[in-house]
Amino acid sequence: MAAPFRIYNTLSRSIETFEPLQPGHVRLYVCGMTVYDHCHVGHARAMTVFDAFARYLRHRGWKVTFVRNITDVDDKIIQRAADNHTDAAAWAQRYVDSFHRDMAGLGLLSPDVEPRVTTSMPAILAMIAKLIERGHAYAADGSVWFNVETFADYGRLSNQKVEALRNPDDWAGKRKPADFAVWKAAKQGEPSWDSPWGPGRPGWHIECSAMASEALGESIDIHGGGLDLVFPHHENEIAQSEGASGKCYVRYWMHNGMLTMGDKKMGKSLGNVFNIHNALDAYPAEALRLYYLQNHYRSPLPWNDDALPDALGMLSRLYEAREKAEAMRGQEDAELVAKQLGADAAAVLALGRGFAERFYKALDQDFSTAQALGQLFELARAVNRFAAHKKANKRGGPVVAPALAAFGLARDALALMGMDTAAFHDEVKTKRMGALGIDAAAVEQALADRAAARQAKQWARADAIRDQLAQKNIEVLDLPAGVQWRVRLTSNVT
DSSP states (O other): OOSOOEEEETTTTEEEEOOOSBTTEEEEEEEEEEOSSOOBHHHHHHHHHHHHHHHHHHHTTOEEEEEEEEEOSOHHHHHHHHHTTSOHHHHHHHHHHHHHHHHHHTTOOOOSBOOBGGGOHHHHHHHHHHHHHTTSEEEETTEEEEOGGGOTTTTTTTTOOGGGOOOOSOOTTOSSTTOEEEEEEOOTTSOOBOOTTOSEEEOHHHHHHHHHHHHHOSSEEEEEEEGGGIIIIIHHHHHHHHHHHSSOOEEEEEEEOOEEETTEEOOGGGTOOOBHHHHHHHSOHHHHHHHHHSSOTTSOEEOOTTHHHHHHHHHHHHHHHHHHHHHOOOOSOHHHHHHHHOHHHHHHHHHHHHHHHHHHHHHHBTOOHHHHHHHHHHHHHHHHHHHTSTTHHHHOHHHHHHHHHHHHHHHHHHOOSOSOHHHHHHHHHHHHHHHHTOOHHHHHHHHHHHHHHHHTTOHHHHHHHHHHHHHTTEEEEEETTEEEEEEOSOOSOO
C-alpha cells in the first residue's frame, strides 16, 4: 500500500499503524450471530461495517481471510426452543437460514470461513483441556471454570479490576466470584456433548476463542465486534486464548458503536428492534449500507423513523449525479471546457481529479467512511450544480470524466452505487410502493383523470388530483417528454 493504514485499537485506546503478522495477509475474525431470533438492524451495523472493512482491505491489495462465526447453541436458543416446544437444533437452524437470507439481501459477502459452535466441539474441548493443563481452569461438579486470578493481564481490554467482578454464571463449584464457565455441566432436557469432565456444553466465551484459533491460528491480526462485547466476551476470549497458547491472541481490536433509540441501544431484550427483513421489504439494500457507513464506525448511530428515508434520499442524489454525468457528451480538452463553462465546471473537474487522494486518506485513517462519503457527497453536489448549465450536456463530458471515475471508486471500495441507474429507480419505486400501500394502476388512472381535466382546462380539478396524490406520497413531474411520477423518498412510514 502506498500510505500506511491506521486503525483504532481498543486494547491500546489509540490509533495505530496496522501491520499484519504476515506481510500482505490479514487474518480477520468477527463475532457473528447467536441465532435465536431474526437479525435486526442493530446487528446489521456490525455485519455491514466489517463487510465494508474487509472489502476495502482487499481493494487496497491485501489478501484477507475473513472468519465470522455462528453461535448455534446458547441459553437463549435453548429457552426459545423450549418455549415453542421444539428442538434447539431445529430452532437454531431456522434462524441460521434467516440470517443467511438477510445477509444476502443486504448484499454482504460471505465470510471465507463460517464456523458453528456445534461443529467445533473438538477444538473447544482441546482448548479447555489445555487450560486445565496450564493451571488456568479447574473442573468442579461436571463443569469447568476459568480461574481469572491465574491470568495476570485480565481486565486490560476493558479496564476492569478483577477484585470488583462478580460473574453472573452459576456459582456451584466456583472458587471465586469472577471465575467464568468454559464448560457447563448438562442439565435435564438441554443439548449436551460428551467430554472428559462429563456431558455438557461450552460456555459462550470459549466458543469464539476456539473457533478463531482453529480457523486463523493462535495469533490473529484483527478481531471485530460490537462495543457491547468488550466485556465480558472479548476480555474473556483474551484470557482463554492466551492462557491456552501463551501467545498474543489479537493484535488489533476493532469495535463498532451501537445503534441507539433515544438514549438506549437497540436490543431484543429492550423490545425496540426493527428486523432486517422488514427494512429490506421497504428499502434497497444500498440505502441501509449508506445509513450504516455515513457515520464513523466507532460512533453511536441513531435510529428513528427518518433514518432510512433520509439515507435513501442521499443515495438517490448520488445516483442522480452519476446519471447526469453519464449523459454528458463532448471530446474537447477538459481544462478548456472548464474555463469556458465557468466556476461550476471548474469545481467539478478539480473535485473529481482530487477525489481518490482524499477518499483514500479518509479511509486509511481509522476507516473513516463518514469523511470518505463526505467527499463523495461534495462531488455529487458539484455535478448536480454543473448539470444545470445549458451547455453541460453537450460539452461537459470531459469535465465530469474524473467524477465518473470517482463514483466507480466508491463502488469498488465500499460497494455503493453498484446498480444500473434505471434498475435502482425501479427498485426504489417498487419497494416504496409496497411499503406505502400504493397501487400503481390507481396512480395511472388518477394521472389519466388529471390529463383529461387539463385537456378540458379544469385546472382546479387537475390541481386537486395532484394534491390527492401528494398526500399519498406520489410526486407528479410535468416534464417536456411527458408526465412522470415517483414515490416521495422522505416519509415517516418505514
